[in-house]
Amino acid sequence: MNSKTNRLKGIEFREGREQERFAFLKTMHRGFSGHFNADPGRLEYNKAGWAPMSNSVCAFDGNEIVGTTSWVGFQLTVPGGKMEFMGVTDVTVAATHTRRGIMREMMRRVLVKGRDAGQHTAGLWASESNIYGRFGYGMSGEVHIAKIDTRDSRFRVMPKTTGEVRFADHVKMRQVAPVLWQKSADRHIGMMLRPDAEWDWIYDAQRIRRLRDRRPFHVTYAEDGEHLGYATYRIQHRDDDLHSTNLVRVDELIAATASAEAALWRFLLDIDLATELVDNHHPKKSNLLWLLADPRKLSLTPYDSVWIRILDPVKSLTSRTYSSDGEVAIKVVDKFCPWTEGVYLLTADEYGNATCVSTDRAPDITMSVAALGSIYMGAMQLSDIARAGGITEHKSGSVAHIDRMFTISGVHSFLPDF
Amino acid sequence: MEIRQVRDEEFFQWRIAVRGSLGDHTNRESTAFMRAHRVEIDRLLVCMDSDTMAGSGGADSFDMTLPGGAQVPVAGVAYITTAPTHRRRGVQRSIMKRIHDDARERGDVASILWASQSLLYGRYGYGNSIPAHNWHIDVRHTGYDHAPEWSGHYVKLERDEAIPLMTEAYERTRLHRTGMITRTAKRWLYEIHPVETKDEFFVIYKEGDDALAYARYTMQFDPHDEFRGTMYVVEAVAATDAAHAGLWRFLLDQELVHEVIAYARPVDDPLVWMLAEPRRLRRTLTDAIWMKFLDIPAMLEKRTYPVEDSLVIQVTDAETKETRNLAVEFGTDGATCRDTNTAPDLVMNEAELAAMYAGTVECSMLANIGLIEVSARTPNAALRADAIFRTSPAGWNPYHF
Numbered sequence: 148m149n150s151k152t153n154r155l156k157g158i159e160f161r162e163g164r165e166q167e168r169f170a171f172l173k174t175m176h177r178g179f180s181g182h183f184n185a186d187p188g189r190l191e192y193n194k195a196g197w198a199p200m201s202n203s204v205c206a207f208d209g210n211e212i213v214g215t216t217s218w219v220g221f222q223l224t225v226p227g228g229k230m231e232f233m234g235v236t237d238v239t240v241a242a243t244h245t246r247r248g249i250m251r252e253m254m255r256r257v258l259v260k261g262r263d264a265g266q267h268t269a270g271l272w273a274s275e276s277n278i279y280g281r282f283g284y285g286m287s288g289e290v291h292i293a294k295i296d297t298r299d300s301r302f303r304v305m306p307k308t309t310g311e312v313r314f315a316d317h318v319k320m321r322q323v324a325p326v327l328w329q330k331s332a333d334r335h336i337g338m339m340l341r342p343d344a345e346w347d348w349i350y351d352a353q354r355i356r357r358l359r360d361r362r363p364f365h366v367t368y369a370e371d372g373e374h375l376g377y378a379t380y381r382i383q384h385r386d387d388d389l390h391s392t393n394l395v396r397v398d399e400l401i402a403a404t405a406s407a408e409a410a411l412w413r414f415l416l417d418i419d420l421a422t423e424l425v426d427n428h429h430p431k432k433s434n435l436l437w438l439l440a441d442p443r444k445l446s447l448t449p450y451d452s453v454w455i456r457i458l459d460p461v462k463s464l465t466s467r468t469y470s471s472d473g474e475v476a477i478k479v480v481d482k483f484c485p486w487t488e489g490v491y492l493l494t495a496d497e498y499g500n501a502t503c504v505s506t507d508r509a510p511d512i513t514m515s516v517a518a519l520g521s522i523y524m525g526a527m528q529l530s531d532i533a534r535a536g537g538i539t540e541h542k543s544g545s546v547a548h549i550d551r552m553f554t555i556s557g558v559h560s561f562l563p564d565f
Numbered sequence: 566m567e568i569r570q571v572r573d574e575e576f577f578q579w580r581i582a583v584r585g586s587l588g589d590h591t592n593r594e595s596t597a598f599m600r601a602h603r604v605e606i607d608r609l610l611v612c613m614d615s616d617t618m619a620g621s622g623g624a625d626s627f628d629m630t631l632p633g634g635a636q637v638p639v640a641g642v643a644y645i646t647t648a649p650t651h652r653r654r655g656v657q658r659s660i661m662k663r664i665h666d667d668a669r670e671r672g673d674v675a676s677i678l679w680a681s682q683s684l685l686y687g688r689y690g691y692g693n694s695i696p697a698h699n700w701h702i703d704v705r706h707t708g709y710d711h712a713p714e715w716s717g718h719y720v721k722l723e724r725d726e727a728i729p730l731m732t733e734a735y736e737r738t739r740l741h742r743t744g745m746i747t748r749t750a751k752r753w754l755y756e757i758h759p760v761e762t763k764d765e766f767f768v769i770y771k772e773g774d775d776a777l778a779y780a781r782y783t784m785q786f787d788p789h790d791e792f793r794g795t796m797y798v799v800e801a802v803a804a805t806d807a808a809h810a811g812l813w814r815f816l817l818d819q820e821l822v823h824e825v826i827a828y829a830r831p832v833d834d835p836l837v838w839m840l841a842e843p844r845r846l847r848r849t850l851t852d853a854i855w856m857k858f859l860d861i862p863a864m865l866e867k868r869t870y871p872v873e874d875s876l877v878i879q880v881t882d883a884e885t886k887e888t889r890n891l892a893v894e895f896g897t898d899g900a901t902c903r904d905t906n907t908a909p910d911l912v913m914n915e916a917e918l919a920a921m922y923a924g925t926v927e928c929s930m931l932a933n934i935g936l937i938e939v940s941a942r943t944p945n946a947a948l949r950a951d952a953i954f955r956t957s958p959a960g961w962n963p964y965h966f
Contacts, residue, residue, distance in 0.1 A: 276844035443683035535838035556951030
């Protein structure tokens, strides 16, 4: 028996049961250094809208849940459309049980569970960026933390807008937001398509009431009665004794057109009594930056958003489209989930539609499953990743070729984190 | 008011006026050093209001590397000031125009600058071509997950011994990196100033006898804790991926250093992919190099492109507002460009063309927000331009001239 097995001695791994949901949530919230607010509404929502307990993998020490992991199936927009996606979530280990390999074992089991349920691509937003690379997840997108002193936010051009910004309540938002979200998702990759239960929860009257002063404001933007965008934001009250210096925190800004987006930014930047705006999920490709007359006043700090973990290269690689036609044989190395290893021949036609097969052919390039995950969404370039080492080009020019095939120009979003 | 070249005998007066407009003082010694090592006197301009210096401007001569490796002459615009007593009278506009006219006459195909404020130069046709990241790194979290293998060694040298080796590493890098510019022997002596940069340390990364990378850095210690230091990396330049990995391992592993702050890093620097904890590399975007084309066809023809395609681009001159339609055939070894009467696929101001030139911002994004107009006949022209202008590695210029 090796030391690793010893360290896991007495720990049992299995699916959680419905009657264990409360204990699961308690451990999970404590794992993120919070407390589970066990009000009935929240528990009901969790039952209805989030992962079923049968998706979970729990670690038990006796009767106590000491580790949680689960996954949620949803649709994610990718280059060329949308696909089924395995959102890995609720990954925690109790502070009393860390550094024993519990997380590694849960992760292995949950990925097997997803694969057995037919999922080909998994992913997550990481609480910390040093955790998931070792399990074959690759940093696949970036967003910005955007900050600006709103007094410095004059635009150099204001797109012509004929519409109006209006406040909206949660009832109105429940009607308008899902439609706009869908429209926006049609143009952006990396967007999660929220199920109805989630929309119900977001605009649930009781939930919002419980938020009290922390509840957000909503505005919509419409032209000739047609809704083209909305923004959800909160105001943090501050002052310097003489003047209000409130902070506008943008939760969501969703727009179907660039001019609607500009109009909503203008609204958010012009709110009286506020002097600063922060958007923690600002797109990597920031339209706002290019709208500003004095762009240096916008502070943009990039950080990792979605990490992608390929579970089935053949199904995964054929679930998106490509920017150019071409053919490449990729050897995938995967120590954590060895079943993905092999050489895969990817062939894309002039419309970007692809076929992919396992092949005996000599590979053009060898890369880790994490690197393949990184380029999957089309937002990261293999040529950048290759400069950090770990990628072997057997056929010269393969990196540049993959850049041309995989990289998607235009709009990425990566909203929301899940 | 009259704009004319600066005379040698009034150089000190001119320098006093330039520094004064920037809220600073100077002295004879520093001015003499600058005259000897930096400026080309026939590229310096002054705006005279009878016998008062009301404004200044000028350029340094550089060669800049384009995608594909071509070297083209550019004007490195600097010294742009307006006396506080003469603001809002068009002094700057007149000086900029004269700089551009003079540079065109000399054969410069573009002009580049670092802006003191980012709202100043768009109006003259400059686009933000080469942005950069400033880095703040807590060195406790900088282990590599993986990195190219490096086998070199480090040498720390004093200024006079370091300069030739830094020059060697800089040249090896410059010739292959879009956006980098020449630095003459004299200019090295000026940039690494015997007085103004006397606190700098120099480290060279060598493989065998070859200098492949270097860094210039300073250290600052907490006034109440002499063992708690911050490192400021002024310039870190590496000719190969392995040298880059080796150089940064050195910089991130210095005893007594708690934080490393580095300026003007490439927006596509691979360090983020090497770190086991990439989010600890705190990057903040800054605009860095603004560029204006002085000869649009030459700039388009002299770079290479990753794909073959053709577009008709209508470009509007920011100063004259004149438009021209350019039919461009792009290819992997360059482009051909001619004026045409054909209707354009893309309509833009020269600033936007300059902005998207070095692969750091996409045409489709600028089109999306209305800065570039896409013809209804060719709705995919912006996306095609994205592929045409894609540049890897993207433009970078570590040299704050």
